[in-house]
Amino acid sequence: MPKITYTQPDGVQSVVDVNEGDSVMRGAVLNGVPGIVAQCGGGASCGTCHVYVDENNTKPLPEMHPVEDELLHCTSSPRQDNSRLSCQLPVSAELDGLVVHVPETQI
Amino acid sequence: MSVVVIGAGQAGCQAAVSLREQGYRGPVTIVGDENVPPYQRPPLTKAYLAGDVDLDGVLVRPESFYAAHGIDLVLGDPAAAIAREDREVVLRSGLALRYSHLVLATGARPRTLPGALTLRTVADAEVLRERLHRPARALVIGAGFVGLEFAAVARTKGHEVTVVEALPRALARSVSPIVADHVVARHQERGVRVLLGAELSAPERGNADLVVAGIGVVPNVALAEDAGLTVDDGVVVDAHLRTDDPFIYAIGDCASFSSAFAGARIRLESVQNAMDQAACVAAGIMGSAEPYTAVPWFWSDQYDMKLQIAGITRGHDRTEVDGDPSSGRFAVYCYRGDRLLGVECVNKPAAFVQTRRRLAERQEFSVA
Numbered sequence: 475m476p477k478i479t480y481t482q483p484d485g486v487q488s489v490v491d492v493n494e495g496d497s498v499m500r501g502a503v504l505n506g507v508p509g510i511v512a513q514c515g516g517g518a519s520c521g522t523c524h525v526y527v528d529e530n531n532t533k534p535l536p537e538m539h540p541v542e543d544e545l546l547h548c549t550s551s552p553r554q555d556n557s558r559l560s561c562q563l564p565v566s567a568e569l570d571g572l573v574v575h576v577p578e579t580q581i
Numbered sequence: 582m583s584v585v586v587i588g589a590g591q592a593g594c595q596a597a598v599s600l601r602e603q604g605y606r607g608p609v610t611i612v613g614d615e616n617v618p619p620y621q622r623p624p625l626t627k628a629y630l631a632g633d634v635d636l637d638g639v640l641v642r643p644e645s646f647y648a649a650h651g652i653d654l655v656l657g658d659p660a661a662a663i664a665r666e667d668r669e670v671v672l673r674s675g676l677a678l679r680y681s682h683l684v685l686a687t688g689a690r691p692r693t694l695p696g697a698l699t700l701r702t703v704a705d706a707e708v709l710r711e712r713l714h715r716p717a718r719a720l721v722i723g724a725g726f727v728g729l730e731f732a733a734v735a736r737t738k739g740h741e742v743t744v745v746e747a748l749p750r751a752l753a754r755s756v757s758p759i760v761a762d763h764v765v766a767r768h769q770e771r772g773v774r775v776l777l778g779a780e781l782s783a784p785e786r787g788n789a790d791l792v793v794a795g796i797g798v799v800p801n802v803a804l805a806e807d808a809g810l811t812v813d814d815g816v817v818v819d820a821h822l823r824t825d826d827p828f829i830y831a832i833g834d835c836a837s838f839s840s841a842f843a844g845a846r847i848r849l850e851s852v853q854n855a856m857d858q859a860a861c862v863a864a865g866i867m868g869s870a871e872p873y874t875a876v877p878w879f880w881s882d883q884y885d886m887k888l889q890i891a892g893i894t895r896g897h898d899r900t901e902v903d904g905d906p907s908s909g910r911f912a913v914y915c916y917r918g919d920r921l922l923g924v925e926c927v928n929k930p931a932a933f934v935q936t937r938r939r940l941a942e943r944q945e946f947s948v949a
């Protein structure tokens with residue numbers, strides 16, 4: 475199973491096995507990684523699954539859908555170039571080793 | 582300390598999860614009457630009904646999560662009584678659980694009509710999903726979110742669908758007429774018959790081979806009432822979501838609380854409310870009580886329409902529309918006097934997140 479690393483604002487890391495096909499969001503929720511609220515359960519409706527993809531990332535991520543782009547429009551932790559909604563990042567073998575950073579706040 | 586949560590829905594589950602996230606180390610038990618671990622209800626009229634996900638895909642946490650996090654999950658065994666003097670909950674099986682803090686998260690149940698199916702539980706959704714495998718002439722009674730979402734999925738699957746609503750407009754409790762009319766028009770374009778302000782006629786009913794009632798819910802308050810707690814529509818709680826018994830909280834669909842956003846005592850039926858109230862109560866139990874002030878928000882997906890509502894727009898006396906409804910992408914800002922109550926967005930997520938932020942900031946400002 476691909477491994478995804480979630481880094482908390484205080485630096486604490488969780489390395490989690492995520493099923494292929496599950497999203498980076500679902501991987502966090504199923505494994506009790508805090509800070510990814512995901513109120514809408516992955517429907518690209520809430521914008522509370524914001525993460526920062528590690529700056530050194532070289533793994534291929536899907537293009538951003540306009541809805542995701544809009545939901546990231548007004549995040550409470552400032553949007554950066556590496557901001558994504560983790561429910562829109564499906565995990566595949568190619569993403570094995572992906573590192574994402576959990577923001578301070580979600581709403 | 583020992584925390585017992587009654588109701589294994591999204592609120593109850595989140596209460597236990599938030600306690601653990603906030604560092605609580607004592608025992609916590611969730612008691613549920615359904616036979617399945619806590620799951621998300623929104624997909625029941627969306628992806629689950631459409632057949633795109635199964636039970637595993639809608640569970641709030643995998644079944645193994647609970648034991649791994651020291652959360653006792655007692656399923657299929659409803660709480661029968663609360664003995665407040667002994668701080669004890671007795672389940673139908675006779676099992677008695679002592680608590681230092683009790684959280685009521687008993688949710689709500691659908692209003693029923695003779696001969697009509699309802700859609701609240703995964704068991705209900707399973708029946709309807711199965712039924713939609715064969716051609717159906719579906720009659721939906723009630724043009725609320727649940728009824729309209731069901732109608733959208735059934736119609737997309739090619740079934741004949743009629744929606745009958747007694748009130749003169751759809752979603753009357755929830756959104757402005759502009760948005761309601763827009764939603765109804767999208768249903769009609771797809772071939773759904775929508776009868777507003779209509780009495781349900783016998784021929785209409787006779788013509789249908791699948792009748793679904795979406796006529797609202799009633800909160801599950803019997804347990805609280807029997808225990809002598811104040812109930813007024815929902816279980817009455819204070820700003821910290823405590824009932825009149827300081828050791829008993831109520832959250833989610835079953836709780837009636839004073840909302841600064843509504844300017845009144847209300848119950849909210851939304852995932853946001855269930856999850857945020859759960860987190861608020863967990864903090865209270867951990868000794869860092871803050872009043873509940875989270876911004877209410879809601880979403881609904883029908884066809885290619887993404888509806889998102891921030892704030893509570895009911896009771897507005899003025900609207901400002903941003904965008905052209907005929908483009909299928911617009912936002913309706915709702916005001917009472919000068920005060921922005923909230924926004925209703927159709928395929929305009931940016932307006933939604935922006936307004937939710939704005940309302941949250943205003944709230945912080947007024948509490949501080």
Ligand SMILES: Cc1cc2nc3c(=O)[nH]c(=O)nc-3n(C[C@H](O)[C@H](O)[C@H](O)COP(=O)(O)OP(=O)(O)OC[C@H]3O[C@@H](n4cnc5c(N)ncnc54)[C@H](O)[C@@H]3O)c2cc1C
Binds near residue numbers: 589624686687
């Ligand atoms: C079909 C459908 C679609 C929805 N779509 C959306 C949406 O798109 N967006 C949104 O924000 N919200 C939506 N909602 C609303 C949202 O799902 C609810 O607000 C939320 O589930 C409330 O959570 P809760 O835990 O308070 O209550 P519930 O989910 O009702 O859970 C309460 C649980 O407690 C159990 N219980 C009751 N009494 C007892 C007892 N004595 N002992 C043990 N257990 C007991 C109940 O059986 C139930 O399992 C939808 C709801 C439905 C039904």
Ligand code: FES
Binds near residue numbers: 514517519561562
């Ligand atoms: S979980 Fe709601 S937008 Fe990602």
